[in-house]
Each structure stands twice: as structure tokens, then as C-alpha cells.
Amino acid sequence: MIDDPYKVLGVTPDTPPDEIKKAYRRLAKQYHPDLHPNDPECARRMNEINAAYDQINNPQKYQQPGYGGAGHSQYADPFSGAYDWARRAQSAGGDAGVGDSPELRRAWQLLQQQAFQQALSELEQVEPRRRSARWYYLSALANSGLGNRILALQQMQQAVRLDPGNLEYRMVLQQLQMTGGFYQQQSANYCVSGTMGWCASMFVLNLLCNSCCFPGGYGGMYYC
Amino acid sequence: MFGYVVANAAQLSPEQVARYRQVYCGLCRTIGERHGALARLSLTYDLSFLVLLLDALDEPELKTGTLRCPAHPLRRQSWRSSRWTDYAADMNVALAYHKCLDDWRDEQKLSCLTYARRLRGAYRTIRQRWPEQCRGMEEQLERLSALERANSADLDAASAAFGALMARLLTAEESFFAPQLRALGEALGRFIYVMDAVLDEEADRKRGRWNPVARFRERQGDFRARETLELLMGEATLAFEQLPLEQDLDLLRNILYSGVWCQWVERQRRQSRKGKNKPERSGTEQGEGGE
Known part of the structure; x- marks a missing residue:
């Protein structure tokens, strides 16, 4: 477990989640192993960045073994066998x-x-x-x-x-x-303007290529 | 089982539409290059989502270009591809192959059998290249066949089979975020399966075909489609939001938070036009918890 995962990513506990994602990406671009093959220091840093990001997103995972924090963590999955x-x-x-x-x-x-x-x-x-x-x-x-x-x-x-x-x-x-x-x-x-029906959306996206509106069909000869 | 994981155009700006189409065109182009022009007919929108997702997580090198497409003859189309486009192209054809076999078995449509035969060579190549994914498809589809033969009312088991299939598709590599991708795949797969069964319920009933939602409803006395589907998408998006994504995050969210409902909305509109509108009761309208 990392003492201060926020510091590793250069963020604070108040940073909004999307900004944390951006911070991760900024660092990943610097230390990605594909950019520095056979560089153990970069590999170590990348592991640290991954671990820090994971810890921020899943604090209960790192708190104690066999977390039984039922009810106060929004990430505790009520449908897993581990949920007590x-x-x-x-x-x-x-x-x-x-x-x-x-x-x-x-x-x-x-x-x-x-x-x-x-x-x-x-x-x-x-x-x-x-x-x-x-x-x-x-x-x-x-x-x-x-x-x-x-x-x-x-x-x-x-x-x-x-x-x-x-x-x-x-x-x-x-x-x-x-x-x-x-x-x-x-x-x-995320969807203030509402959702279009499928046909309308496909029309706007101009993606109806092969075949259009078979009843219930949507493109491709085998979608009948 | 396809055509659900698409974008909702109502929410997209022209720039966003252009970006989404670039990925779609790139996928179509790659399928054609790798597996021939006939394979292009099997193109699904859902796999554009896969490309967007894996490109966003991996941020690989992108190739771009323009091409002339017979389906859109007036203007050159812009495309984009990456190593994940190659992967999605293979998965697209593999899934299409299985779907054709399935349709042939269920409906005896000769066109499906013919198409499957044409794709068989491509499928063999793909299976050698991606044995885990193809084995996953075969196993899970066999599981679904077994449930069908048993006339099962176990909607959880049936949807979990498709969930497992999707999870395998999303985890081509064991990366650090494979657990989140797996969870996303499982939940999204369940959603797609249940949505498909819900939308097919009436038609299946008329044709006397097995429909696990109908069977669940018979066995349990009730089935709240909207609430169930929201639960499944909720699980999918919880996993999704854990991924450190920036590229095309707007398109991905559009798909997961509204695009996946496009066919549902379509159905509701058609039903209300026919005057058969039975509003689905959601949990909040019930007033029974879950506000």
C-alpha cells in the first residue's frame, strides 16, 4: 500500500475523477514501457503509477484483508460472494x-x-x-x-x-x-438532450451502409 | 445480439460524429483488407465501441487516411485504425460466423448457411490467431444452447454466458486493468443479452421460440425490464469509470449512458404509435426504495 497515492499522480483528494484520469495519462506517456524498453526504472515508475491510481479508485481493497465494509463503500459489489x-x-x-x-x-x-x-x-x-x-x-x-x-x-x-x-x-x-x-x-x-430512436441515430450518423430498415433489421445481409 | 452498443446521435456534435465515423470506417476497411469484401457485410457497430475502448486504454499508434466507399459515393471518407482495429476486425468476423450458424440452426435461412460457409476459412485463421477468444465464443454459445434445450428460466445463467463471452473479447491482453475490463465486459454482455431477449420476447412467443425473459416471467411471476437493465449498465459503468481514459471519453460515455438505449427507445416509440404503450414501471416510480 502506498502512503500518498495522490502525490504519486500529482493530484489531491479534491481533484475531480476526470482530472485524475488525465494526470494518469500524462505520466503514462512519460513512463510507458513501450517508449523505454528495457528500462527498469521506467517499469518501476509505471507500476507505481498504476498502483497509485488503483488505490485511489479502490481504497477499500487496500485497507485490510477481507474487507467487510458492507454498506459504506460504493464499490463493494453486493453480488459478489465476498460481500458479507x-x-x-x-x-x-x-x-x-x-x-x-x-x-x-x-x-x-x-x-x-x-x-x-x-x-x-x-x-x-x-x-x-x-x-x-x-x-x-x-x-x-x-x-x-x-x-x-x-x-x-x-x-x-x-x-x-x-x-x-x-x-x-x-x-x-x-x-x-x-x-x-x-x-x-x-x-x-450525460444525456441532457435525450436519446434518439435507433433508426434516427443511425441516419444522423450516416452509418446505414448495406441495408436500411428491414423490420427489426440493421445493416448487413445476415441481420434479418 | 448486435447493434446495441452504438452512439446516440442526439448528444453528438458534428466533430464527435466525424470521430465516431472515422473509427467505424477504419474497422470496415480493415475487415475488407484482412478477410475480403464479403466479410464487410458482417460489420457491427458494437465492435466500433471495442476499438474506441481499447484505443483509449492503450493509446496505440494510429494510422489515418481517406478512402472512397461505394456506400457513401459522394465524398471521400476519413478512417482511422490501430492494432485494436485489426483485433476488432477479427472478432467481428468470428462473431458473425457464429451468429450465422446460429441463425441457420434456428431459422433455416439458407442465406445464413451460405454466408457462414464463406466465412469459415476466415474463422479458421482467426481461431489460430486468437484461440482464447474463439474458444470462449464456442464454449459460451454451447452453454446457451444447453440452456435453450432445457427450456431454462435461469436468466442469470443465460446472460452470464454472454457476459463471459464479452469479458473474453475485452481482455485480449493481461494488462493492469484487465480486471476492470473483465467486469465491464461481463456486465455489458449481460445487458446486451437481456435487452435482446426483452425486445424479442413478443416475436419469440408468437413463434414458440425459447426466450429466457419470457420463461423468467412465467416462473417468477414478474420481470422489471428497465430496472434490471439499469442495474446491469450500472455495473458496467462502475467498472468503466475506473479505467484511466481520456481519448474519446466523450464518445464512450455517450454510448454507455445513452446509446445502449437507442433500440429500447425505438421500440417504445413504435409501441406508442401503435397505441400499445404499456409504460414500464421503474424503481423510482414504484416508490419502493432506490430513489
Whole structure:
């Protein structure tokens, strides 16, 4: 870990992200190995520049081994196995629910151990008509851990729908929706004039070369 | 599965349009040079994005020039190419080859089989040059076929297969930023796959063809297309913004933040013209978290 990654790139913590990218590029142009082959000092500097840039973008990666910073780092990926759902849910007051059936209790324990596939197998044993909000909640967590983001999102929404007063479920849903929400905002920032339909855009770009508007087709004889 | 990763002209200045077209023309020219004029028909816009991305990350030497193009006879076209144009040209033809085979299998279109046969020689050459990428295509497309045979409702598995394919395409070299490129490829691949399935849902249903979004909807009772697609692009752009890019950053952002929605917008407009407008509920409209 570098003591002051900002100094390496010649920036400060207040520098906007796009300026940090430019600073990286300025330095890369100076020290790129293609420009100085067989120069170990340049190679060392390039490694340092890369490491500094990475550290600025991913501070949690460099803080401690097995980061469990669930919730406060926007880069912690809720759909990776490393995201500590069990600990996060516990710290928010979630635990083995009172009145949980044996399957749900076992599934909860497996989630604690990050054994997501086994937790799902346990949950599958519950018949569809007996699946409660809590079942959907636990399934969503298990699927999240396995990277099944589409199903996880769907199931968490179902959990909230079945138990709208449950704050824990709402908080977790918000977490899953955070990335999409952030994207919506960024989209609005970059696309003030709105989005054209595909045909219109291609027309303006004057890129319709081979064939134009087959129904649903877009250029090239095999796009039929 | 192609034609999604394109630019949104509404946001581009004439200078930006010219730059985007330069890359596109360069790609077309390179495909023609490497694989013959017939291969040019397989040109996709999505691979122009790949060129822009890898050129921006690597900042390699660029060649430029002008040429006369039969599709645009009035004016000489300006082109630009780099070593990544060469790579994208190969990937373009390889993907086109597989798509043709797929279309032949699904729809028995003779034109597709004929075209695939013509591309076979080129594909063999490309496979020798880029075994990882081509093996990746073959494996993931086989995975998708297996899911289709099983009439699977596992939209995550299906989209992940295409995601893995894209991730392999984006990481031709093990550079320092390969993890971010991989993450971008996986997310973008998932997005493309789901978007394609969403837009094909009705047509597939009518023709009795497997559609993983339709199957997901049947199994789970609901599917919020817009919210899912925004999540996937969110993951893609989170990875993208970690890359130290400067060159053509404006074009890349245009594509990722609005261009990828062009076909979606097109569909919505067509549906509202036909009077079938069913507005998709987004998370914010729901009021259920995620404001």
C-alpha cells in the first residue's frame, strides 16, 4: 500500500475523477514501457503509477484483508460472494427469525457461513405456496452471494411486497438497487438532450451502409 | 445480439460524429483488407465501441487516411485504425460466423448457411490467431444452447454466458486493468443479452421460440425490464469509470449512458404509435426504495 497515492499522480483528494484520469495519462506517456524498453526504472515508475491510481479508485481493497465494509463503500459489489451479507444483515438487526421453519433456520445458518448454493438447496425444499416474505428475503441473499443479480433483485422486491413494513428488507432492496439508481443519475447528467430512436441515430450518423430498415433489421445481409 | 452498443446521435456534435465515423470506417476497411469484401457485410457497430475502448486504454499508434466507399459515393471518407482495429476486425468476423450458424440452426435461412460457409476459412485463421477468444465464443454459445434445450428460466445463467463471452473479447491482453475490463465486459454482455431477449420476447412467443425473459416471467411471476437493465449498465459503468481514459471519453460515455438505449427507445416509440404503450414501471416510480 502506498502512503500518498495522490502525490504519486500529482493530484489531491479534491481533484475531480476526470482530472485524475488525465494526470494518469500524462505520466503514462512519460513512463510507458513501450517508449523505454528495457528500462527498469521506467517499469518501476509505471507500476507505481498504476498502483497509485488503483488505490485511489479502490481504497477499500487496500485497507485490510477481507474487507467487510458492507454498506459504506460504493464499490463493494453486493453480488459478489465476498460481500458479507450475513454480517451486514446481523448488524442491522437481522438474525434467525422467530417462528422460522427448520428449513429457513438452516438456510440462515448456511448464509452465515457464505455457503450460498447449499442455502438455496435448503430453501428449495419449501413448497411454493408456503414461501413467505422471509423465504424470499433469504433466497435473495443467497442468490446475491452467487452473483444471480437478476433473480436476487426480483426476490427482494417480492419480499418487500409481501412485508412492506419490514425496514430490513427495504434497506437491503435499496442496496441492491443502488447501482441502478446511480446509473440513472449519471445517465441524466450525460444525456441532457435525450436519446434518439435507433433508426434516427443511425441516419444522423450516416452509418446505414448495406441495408436500411428491414423490420427489426440493421445493416448487413445476415441481420434479418 | 448486435447493434446495441452504438452512439446516440442526439448528444453528438458534428466533430464527435466525424470521430465516431472515422473509427467505424477504419474497422470496415480493415475487415475488407484482412478477410475480403464479403466479410464487410458482417460489420457491427458494437465492435466500433471495442476499438474506441481499447484505443483509449492503450493509446496505440494510429494510422489515418481517406478512402472512397461505394456506400457513401459522394465524398471521400476519413478512417482511422490501430492494432485494436485489426483485433476488432477479427472478432467481428468470428462473431458473425457464429451468429450465422446460429441463425441457420434456428431459422433455416439458407442465406445464413451460405454466408457462414464463406466465412469459415476466415474463422479458421482467426481461431489460430486468437484461440482464447474463439474458444470462449464456442464454449459460451454451447452453454446457451444447453440452456435453450432445457427450456431454462435461469436468466442469470443465460446472460452470464454472454457476459463471459464479452469479458473474453475485452481482455485480449493481461494488462493492469484487465480486471476492470473483465467486469465491464461481463456486465455489458449481460445487458446486451437481456435487452435482446426483452425486445424479442413478443416475436419469440408468437413463434414458440425459447426466450429466457419470457420463461423468467412465467416462473417468477414478474420481470422489471428497465430496472434490471439499469442495474446491469450500472455495473458496467462502475467498472468503466475506473479505467484511466481520456481519448474519446466523450464518445464512450455517450454510448454507455445513452446509446445502449437507442433500440429500447425505438421500440417504445413504435409501441406508442401503435397505441400499445404499456409504460414500464421503474424503481423510482414504484416508490419502493432506490430513489
